[in-house]
Amino acid sequence: MTMDGIISSPIDSVTSEFVKVGIVGLGAQGRDVLLPTLQSLKEVRIDAICDRDPQLRKEVSGQASISKAYANIEEILQDDDLDCLVVACPPDRHYEIAIAALEAQKPVFIEKPPATNLGDLRHLVELSEKLNIVNGVGMNFRFATAIQKIKQLIDTNAYGTPATINIKHLAGFPRQPMWGVSSLEALLFAQTIHPVDLAIYLAGQPAHFKSRIAENDGKITIFSHIGFESGTECTVITGNAAEKFYWGLEVITNQGAIIECRQLWEVNVWTPSHREDFPSRESWRNTWTAGPLDRGFSRVGYRGELSIFLDCVRTKKRFTPSFSDLIPTYGILSDIAAQEIQRD
Template sequence: MIRVGLVGIGAQTKENLLPSLLQIPEIQIVAACDVSLERAEEVKGYVRDVQVFKDVATMINIMGPDALVLACPPQAHRDISLMAIERGIHVFVEKPPCFTLNELKDMIDAAARKRVVTGVGLNFRFARPVQHLRKIAASEKFGRTMHVQINHYAGKPRAPMWGLSSTLRSFLLAQTIHSIDLTTAFGKDEHVTDVHSTVQHGTDAMLARIDITFSSGRSASILTGSMFPYFEFDMKVIGDRSSMLTLDNLWNITLHDAEISSQVVGGDKRWRNAWQPGPLDSGYVRSGYFTELTGFFNAIRSGTRFEADFESMIPTYQVIEQVCAAEVQPGVVATPSSSVTGVQQRSVANG
């Protein structure tokens, strides 16, 4: 049994994380913490014997949890994670885990020193359609992935968040972090070698194009921004055997295969093999929340790394830093080794 403390009892915890945790076997939620004790008390509607707190340090001292699950602003994720790690507590934080690459490296170093398991909530990566798409792309028949193309449309945020001064950094951390992370999920032991980006500003919104090259030669492109009237997420994965996978709005997958086309319907037709989640699939499995949390706790039990741990976020934060640096100095292409500190907002680690 893994004893878990929840920190930050807002909409994300109540609507997605807590319901998923309640479905995972051998998990005991022993404590809930929020600056609003009234919000923390709401957890008692799901877990009768849970203890509630307003201060994280007090919760840790009294309850001694094995792991924390956090859904807070990034400055709290950073500070509370560092405090918990020093006490040997495993930590899972919702995205984003922190503001900058330098902060992320500090968190990685602390976790390595204390040998704790870390995790970042990136439910897009663990959504059932994306998991299925990744499985197809990893097959020998599909071939080596050459390019990943993502259209990630959003209408917010259109102003700085979490005390930051940069709307661009806020948007990248709040939205595009999912897309950048997914471009890294189709390669193994790769690192970012080049990033080119352009950012266009409208009246109160932005449009960004990000092109990424990896050490294997694989490339990725992302079109994103807050200049859209609605949310939409589409993805294409291109293999070196004239195969292409498309993901429509995190739901429908279509495999276009030139070989099958020539064998079955002739070379002048486009062969499509379609897949989508079943109507009875659990919403939390389909959306990725159950799968990512299950993977995190399995990593704790086995003493292994979780797929989406702090260290796995290094390429994503390298891209974010370079996109922000390019906007500060237009026309200057930052190298992957560049260290851009950005704005750091310190806060009391009280959840």
């Protein structure tokens, strides 16, 4: 890689006016989220789909007018027309699909989690760096509109630096083993991966970590505390015990401001009363809120992540988060998985 982050990839640059994408995996995420998000992007053409289910191939190719439908990764990798693959398969298939794509020198975007253990992820990092192939992981929270607003406030030091960041990511599933891993690991890879990655995105390199896992009749709650090299202390609470998905984030800065976001709809900033622009001792709140017509795929980050990834394919630049950016997150998930579960 050169100093400006341009990857000297052995594949030819994208020469046509469209980036030609192949989607692998047409389940809930591939068909209902990634396909319509890609269809909404300019300068992108979905040239081929791939799923091992023949009925899904038939339905999706008919509905989306995509003529090339392949049954497996080997077949789609024979298609030299494609500039990159976007993959959303069961995670226990992701590692082998990623290896096949990298070895075929095809840029690849893989939905989280790209592997089901740290060793496999490390191998993906080694191979992608050795072969210099653009790669990315679908961590959509980073790209959500509200998170981008908060990241900008942090990076510009608008209200001071974060003293603490607290994230709650509470879901109702999974409660069973799936993807070839235990129910705890399935929860870590389905849910906990998101807030841990987000904390790292906002606070930087983790320095120390501790967690506690509580279980009651299959309902798991994970309390984690991550200390960062930046000095920020972070708490992450995740679990599978919620009735409905609940998501909330709170940043408390060293100047006493509170930046808060719930359900990715709204960002509230409570400014300290001593600020010059708010000289009275009254309590002030600034609010950003998503517009009523804000389309979900943009607001929750899918559009941003795919649009930037495809731009990286076009320009051969490194995409973040890549496989290597997920290493600290996997380190924390592995530590959590090694904890003893406290049962009620």
